[in-house]
Structure formats: C-alpha cells, structure tokens
Amino acid sequence: MRRTPGLPQAQYAVSARVARVLLPRRGRSEVTLSSTPKTAEPQANRCRGGPPAYHGCSSPQSLRPDDAAPPAAGAVWTSTPEFRLPLTQRLWIMIELEHLTKQYDAKTVVDDLSFTVQPGIVTGFLGPNGAGKSTTMRMIVGLEQPTAGTSSVNGHRYVDQQAPMHEIGVLLEAGAVHPGRSARNHLLAMAYTNGIGAGRVDEVLDLVGLTEVARDRVGAFSLGMRQRLGIASALLGDPQTLMLDEPVNGLDPEGIRWIRELLRGLAGEGRTVLVSSHLMTEMAMTADQLVIVGRGRLLADVSVDELVASSASSVRVRSPQASALRLLLAGDGVTVTTEPDGTLDVTGLGAEDIGSRAAAASLVLHELTTQQVSLEQAFMDLTEDSLEFHGSTTTANTTTTQDKKAA
Numbered sequence: 479m480r481r482t483p484g485l486p487q488a489q490y491a492v493s494a495r496v497a498r499v500l501l502p503r504r505g506r507s508e509v510t511l512s513s514t515p516k517t518a519e520p521q522a523n524r525c526r527g528g529p530p531a532y533h534g535c536s537s538p539q540s541l542r543p544d545d546a547a548p549p550a551a552g553a554v555w556t557s558t559p560e561f562r563l564p565l566t567q568r569l570w571i572m573i574e575l576e577h578l579t580k581q582y583d584a585k586t587v588v589d590d591l592s593f594t595v596q597p598g599i600v601t602g603f604l605g606p607n608g609a610g611k612s613t614t615m616r617m618i619v620g621l622e623q624p625t626a627g628t629s630s631v632n633g634h635r636y637v638d639q640q641a642p643m644h645e646i647g648v649l650l651e652a653g654a655v656h657p658g659r660s661a662r663n664h665l666l667a668m669a670y671t672n673g674i675g676a677g678r679v680d681e682v683l684d685l686v687g688l689t690e691v692a693r694d695r696v697g698a699f700s701l702g703m704r705q706r707l708g709i710a711s712a713l714l715g716d717p718q719t720l721m722l723d724e725p726v727n728g729l730d731p732e733g734i735r736w737i738r739e740l741l742r743g744l745a746g747e748g749r750t751v752l753v754s755s756h757l758m759t760e761m762a763m764t765a766d767q768l769v770i771v772g773r774g775r776l777l778a779d780v781s782v783d784e785l786v787a788s789s790a791s792s793v794r795v796r797s798p799q800a801s802a803l804r805l806l807l808a809g810d811g812v813t814v815t816t817e818p819d820g821t822l823d824v825t826g827l828g829a830e831d832i833g834s835r836a837a838a839a840s841l842v843l844h845e846l847t848t849q850q851v852s853l854e855q856a857f858m859d860l861t862e863d864s865l866e867f868h869g870s871t872t873t874a875n876t877t878t879t880q881d882k883k884a885a
C-alpha cells in the first residue's frame with residue numbers, strides 16, 4: 479500500500495501496519511512503500527494530523543514549532559534531522575524515549591529524557607562522563623527499570639520484542655565476555671541461542687577483522703579487540719537498529735576510522751544507529767545528529783551542521799593601544815577578554831564593526847581575525863553547567879559592561 483502525505487489518519491495507520499508486515503529483513507533500504515520523496519519534510523507536515531506514535535514526533539521537543547531557531551538561554555535546543563528514508567519505513571525503525579527518568583536513591587541520573595533516534599543517519603549520544611548515557615542505554619534494552627517514562631525500539635518495548643537480536647544490536651560493556659572462551663565460541667553461543675547459523679558468526683568475525691584470532695581466548699584480547707568482538711555481537715542478528723556505548727574506547731586510529739565508516743555505512747543502508755561518546759570531535763566526524771545530555775537532562779537535539787553554523791564566533795584583536803581599545807569596545811552584549819599574550823578576544827561584535835570603531839577613535843590595529851568557536855568549545859559551553867567532574871584552569875582577564883562602567 480502506498481501513502482501520500484496528508485492522508486486521513488485512519489488510512490495512514492493502516493498503511494503503517496501493512497508496511498510493517500511487508501518490510502523484509504534484508505534489503506530494507508531498497509523497499510519503497512511510500513511515494514514520499516526521501517528529502518527532509520518540514521516539521522509542520524511531519525508532526526501534525528495524527529497520533530504522535532505514527533509520526534516519529536512523540537517527543538515533546540520534536541513537536542516544537544520553532545525547531546530551526548537557535549536556542550534561547552537555558553532552553554533545550556532541538557531540530558529535525560535530515561531523513562533519508564520514506565516515511566513508512568521510518569515509522570518502525572527507530573528508538574523513542576518519552577520522559578525517561580532514572581533515580582538511584584535520591585539522585586536523578588536520567589531526568590525526563592525524551593527524544594527520537596531516526597533511521598538513515600548516525601545519531602551521536604553525547605555528554606560528559608556521568609551524564610547518564612549508559613544508564614539511558616541500559617534502560618532502552620531493559621537492563622534497568624526506569625523510575626518513570628518509557629522507551630521503545632522499532633515501535634515496541636524491548637522486553638516485548640519477539641527476536642531482539644534482529645531488532646537491535648547492542649554494545650554496552652565490551653569486557654562482559656568469558657575470558658576463557660574463544661571469540662568464535664562466544665559468538666556461536668549467542669548465535670545458537672538466537673536461531674542464527676555459524677555462517678553468520680564467521681561473516682561478522684570477518685566484518686570486524688577478527689578472523690585470524692577467532693579461535694584465541696578472549697582473555698588475551700586487547701581492549702580494542704574486545705570492542706571489535708562486542709561490535710561483532712551487536713551485528714550478529716543483522717539488526718535494523720544499532721546501539722553502541724562508547725565503541726571507540728580503546729581503539730587505535732585505524733580502528734576509530736574503521737568504526738566511523740562502518741557506522742556510516744550501516745546508517746546509509748537505512749538502519750538506525752545510536753552511538754554514545756563523551757568526545758565531541760569524534761562525534762562531529764561520525765554523527766549527523768547529536769543528542770547532547772548533561773546531568774541526565776536533554777541539552778540539545780541538533781544536527782552537527784547546525785551546531786557548527788551556530789557556534790558563536792569571536793574576533794581576535796591585536797593593538798599597541800589594547801587598553802584603550804578594550805574600554806572602547808566593551809558594552810552591552812560585548813565581552814572583551816585579554817589573553818595572556820596581550821591580544822583581545824572580542825565576542826558580540828563583528829570584525830568590521832571593531833575595525834570601524836577603532837578607526838573612528840584613531841586607534842592602531844595590528845591584527846583583526848574572526849575565529850570560529852570549535853565544536854569542542856560549543857559542546858563545553860552547552861554542558862559546562864552540568865559537569866559532574868571539574869578540572870581547574872587559569873582564568874583570563876575579562877572586561878564586561880560592568881567593568882566598563884566601573885572604569
């Protein structure tokens with residue numbers, strides 16, 4: 479059954495159910511049950527006119543009309559990822575969290591978390607250590623009981639899945655393997671208990687580059703080899719959805735590049751890929767969409783491109799009359815920081831404005847350079863209030879409006 483956008487709700491629900499039945503386990507990305515083009519749809523079209531569960535919009539964030547707008551101070555920043563699949567396929571191949579919450583004693587480690595992980599892209603689950611990423615992932619696969627809220631994988635609670643290894647492949651704890659068992663035997667045990675043949679075991683061993691050591695004891699494996707074995711386990715059921723917790727830990731640069739390409743390839747086939755990390759730079763190279771958390775709370779759900787585009791820039795200014803320039807520039811919304819080498823770092827004013835004001839005041843400039851804030855900095859700015867563990871750094875000398883008034 480085909481569906482065009484704007485069908486009445488009843489027809490839509492029927493076509494979604496039929497789609498579920500018709501979607502084959504392999505070659506999913508080749509099946510097109512919808513006439514909807516694969517390009518991104520406006521949020522308004524995607525999320526209105528039916529129960530949220532059929533629209534991938536059940537999280538309150540994604541229903542916000544001002545998705546594309548930059549975040550207001552303190553607000554959760556959300557946007558719609560670019561979709562690569564027709565809507566009918568998207569409906570069923572995703573992870574959804576609604577108000578997911580976990581408390582240990584009095585401490586809330588996952589706090590009212592709602593977001594949707596879409597197929598066809600890599601979604602990075604990013605947050606500092608202790609942000610609640612692993613706890614969230616454990617709740618998604620039923621290893622922890624939520625204090626409140628729900629999560630579903632491909633439209634069902636994980637515990638209700640008929641064949642969970644085919645629905646979602648999971649890497650949570652790469653070390654959780656019997657050290658006396660060979661890599662192949664470990665995978666064979668998993669395969670046999672899930673109705674998967676030995677052929678698939680050899681296939682995934684080859685895919686992760688462990689064929690040569692397949693009969694070696696896992697106890698002798700390096701952390702990187704264990705990560706590869708964990709990824710092989712996740713891929714064993716040829717799942718529609720992949721969820722990997724910090725998979726690049728322990729991998730060498732070649733391994734990191736390999737996993738990046740693997741994840742992008744799997745997403746390119748139309749699968750849903752959720753991968754956690756505390757490293758912004760790594761995620762920026764791997765993910766299309768970023769779900770950023772801090773102290774268990776959702777801080778942002780944005781595309782990498784948006785995050786790059788919105789990163790506030792500053793202007794580096796060098797002048798032999800830096801003190802006078804500093805007082806001239808600082809004002810409402812403008813912050814001037816004196817760096818240890820005497821240069822000024824100005825935010826809130828563009829290079830042109832700074833140059834014009836300096837010229838009008840006959841102040842000499844030796845350098846005027848616009849500096850894009852790095853993604854790492856954007857991530858730190860977003861999460862600085864929610865860090866569980868702080869290191870100390872030296873502080874720079876900053877002039878604000880108050881300083882100027884005092885001067």
Ligand SMILES: Nc1ncnc2c1ncn2[C@@H]1O[C@H](COP(=O)(O)OP(=O)(O)O)[C@@H](O)[C@H]1O
Nearest residue numbers: 582587605606607608609610611612613614866
């Ligand atoms: N079983 C547990 N009992 C008590 N606290 C826990 C438990 N598991 C995790 N935590 C706490 O929950 C917080 C989030 O942990 P975690 O989900 O592992 O964060 P992340 O994976 O983002 O680093 C941390 O403060 C951690 O100490």
Ligand SMILES: [Mg+2]
Nearest residue numbers: 611612613723
């Ligand atoms: Mg973790």
